[in-house]
Amino acid sequence: MKNKILIIDDEINIGLLLSKFLTKNGYEVSNTTTGTAAVEILSIEKFDLILCDYRLDDTDGREILKYVKENYPNTGVFIITGYSDIRLAVELIKLGAYDYIVKPLYPDEILNTVNKALETQRALKKHHHTNHKAANIPEIPNFPKYIEGNSKPSIKLLEQINLVAPTNYSIILHGKSGTGKECVAKTIHLNSLRKNAPFVAMDCGSLSKELAVSEFFGHEKGSFTGALSTKIGHFEQANGGTLFLDEVANLSYETQAILLRAVQERKIKRVGSTKEINLDVRIIIATNENLENCIQKGTFREDLYHRFNEFSINVPSLKDRSEDILVFADFFLAEANEELNKNIISFSKEVKDCFLNYNWPGNVRELKNVIRRVALLTNGHQIEIAALPLEFEKVSSAKILHREKKLPVLKKSGNNAQDLKKTTKEAEYTVILTVLREVNFNKAKASRILKIDRKTLYNKIKAINLNEEQQIENRQNKMG
Numbered sequence: 001m002k003n004k005i006l007i008i009d010d011e012i013n014i015g016l017l018l019s020k021f022l023t024k025n026g027y028e029v030s031n032t033t034t035g036t037a038a039v040e041i042l043s044i045e046k047f048d049l050i051l052c053d054y055r056l057d058d059t060d061g062r063e064i065l066k067y068v069k070e071n072y073p074n075t076g077v078f079i080i081t082g083y084s085d086i087r088l089a090v091e092l093i094k095l096g097a098y099d100y101i102v103k104p105l106y107p108d109e110i111l112n113t114v115n116k117a118l119e120t121q122r123a124l125k126k127h128h129h130t131n132h133k134a135a136n137i138p139e140i141p142n143f144p145k146y147i148e149g150n151s152k153p154s155i156k157l158l159e160q161i162n163l164v165a166p167t168n169y170s171i172i173l174h175g176k177s178g179t180g181k182e183c184v185a186k187t188i189h190l191n192s193l194r195k196n197a198p199f200v201a202m203d204c205g206s207l208s209k210e211l212a213v214s215e216f217f218g219h220e221k222g223s224f225t226g227a228l229s230t231k232i233g234h235f236e237q238a239n240g241g242t243l244f245l246d247e248v249a250n251l252s253y254e255t256q257a258i259l260l261r262a263v264q265e266r267k268i269k270r271v272g273s274t275k276e277i278n279l280d281v282r283i284i285i286a287t288n289e290n291l292e293n294c295i296q297k298g299t300f301r302e303d304l305y306h307r308f309n310e311f312s313i314n315v316p317s318l319k320d321r322s323e324d325i326l327v328f329a330d331f332f333l334a335e336a337n338e339e340l341n342k343n344i345i346s347f348s349k350e351v352k353d354c355f356l357n358y359n360w361p362g363n364v365r366e367l368k369n370v371i372r373r374v375a376l377l378t379n380g381h382q383i384e385i386a387a388l389p390l391e392f393e394k395v396s397s398a399k400i401l402h403r404e405k406k407l408p409v410l411k412k413s414g415n416n417a418q419d420l421k422k423t424t425k426e427a428e429y430t431v432i433l434t435v436l437r438e439v440n441f442n443k444a445k446a447s448r449i450l451k452i453d454r455k456t457l458y459n460k461i462k463a464i465n466l467n468e469e470q471q472i473e474n475r476q477n478k479m480g
């Protein structure tokens with residue numbers, strides 16, 4: 001059965017041209033020039049898609065969209081718009097429009113967009129259908145809350161997310177490790193029309209050449225040695241939804257060619273199967289390398305780059321959005337409180353200064369890890385500088401002072417046996433704690449470095465501070 005399209009455009013010539021072209025390409029097309037006439041036609045006939053010019057004589061695209069969403073929720077609406085209306089069109093997408101097409105109209109582009117839309121509709125219907133029947137559809141992973149931040153780069157980032165999320169564009173996310181690329185990808189998915197379909201993340205960095213095809217497209221049981229059961233590939237898992245390809249620059253040239261073919265043809269076959277599976281997957285890729293340099297070096301295919309580069313977003317490093325550091329820190333502290341069942345309220349001024357002065361090479365991920373660690377080591381209501389790991393020493397004069405206080409300094413007067421004992425103990429404390437932090441509180445490693453047996457180390461820790469010992473125990477238990 002042919003798909004039915006209704007065109008609403010007050011420029012009769014454009015409407016007719018479009019209609020002729022779409023009819024030639026296998027669609028059943030009706031035309032009208034006003035909103036009132038469209039409402040009448042819709043009351044007698046069902047349509048799969050409506051292409052609606054935003055500016056009409058008697059109404060506009062927004063009113064048509066609202067009417068169609070309310071009365072015919074299964075009919076997709078496209079808005080045709082002039083360049084100056086793009087922001088408006090994006091607004092409309094948020095209200096439920098399928099996509100927008102910018103004038104001048106190019107037949108191929110329209111056909112492509114219409115085909116894509118109808119495929120998405122079919123895939124979503126199929127997904128909802130199978131989702132009710134089958135339990136083996138992959139779960140949407142737990143999405144972390146997205147912290148927006150107040151800095152200029154973060155505001156720009158959010159604007160880009162909001163702009164591109166409702167479209168079907170492929171996206172390249174550039175950014176250093178730990179900046180939050182996956183978090184951005186998930187946020188885009190959640191704000192897209194695909195939000196009820198799967199989000200599937202795939203780490204291309206750890207993908208071997210041999211396994212790549214089977215990971216991408218799946219395989220049938222027995223199709224090669226070791227294929228003990230049928231495997232659904234990542235593309236198929238993500239069908240109807242979003243596929244996030246992380247560290248894409250690490251894919252071999254050969255694998256890139258295979259990926260390109262699948263993306264171009266929008267069809268795959270599982271290894272060992274002849275059955276073609278139609279794909280409707282939005283692809284978001286992430287890289288911490290400059291892909292243009294990779295193209296120059298010949299390690300990344302230019303054609304693949306252009307396929308993905310319908311939109312690109314730079315996810316800024318944490319040091320370039322320092323106004324957000326304390327916002328993130330508060331958020332991660334609240335998370336850590338919940339996880340550890342603690343009630344830490346704040347960071348001391350010195351800690352905040354350290355955070356603001358530090359370079360954060362590991363970006364948001366590093367900040368999150370530091371906060372989880374210091375929260376574990378803190379018993380009171382405030383995080384103090386002593387809890388910070390060694391790498392912060394460089395950025396804190398307070399921290400250096402703190403350590404100097406602990407150093408075994410022989411006093412000029414009163415230098416008796418009692419003082420020596422105390423000073424030695426303090427020196428021992430500093431050394432033990434420093435080593436423990438360096439090895440992430442692994443006591444076996446620490447005792448090897450300190451050249452004492454583990455039991456002695458336990459006793460010394462106990463003698464130093466029982467609370468610290470308990471915290472160390474907690475951490476070790478957690479790490480299993």
Ligand SMILES: Nc1ncnc2c1ncn2[C@@H]1O[C@H](COP(=O)(O)OP(=O)(O)OP(=O)(O)O)[C@@H](O)[C@H]1O
Binds near residue numbers: 181
């Ligand atoms: N805006 C944000 N709001 C909340 N959490 C965030 C945000 N950005 C990053 N994170 C957290 O920081 C950590 C690292 O983020 P993510 O994994 O998205 O980074 P990435 O850039 O994809 O890293 P990699 O390049 O190493 O794969 C995650 O725990 C994530 O939840």
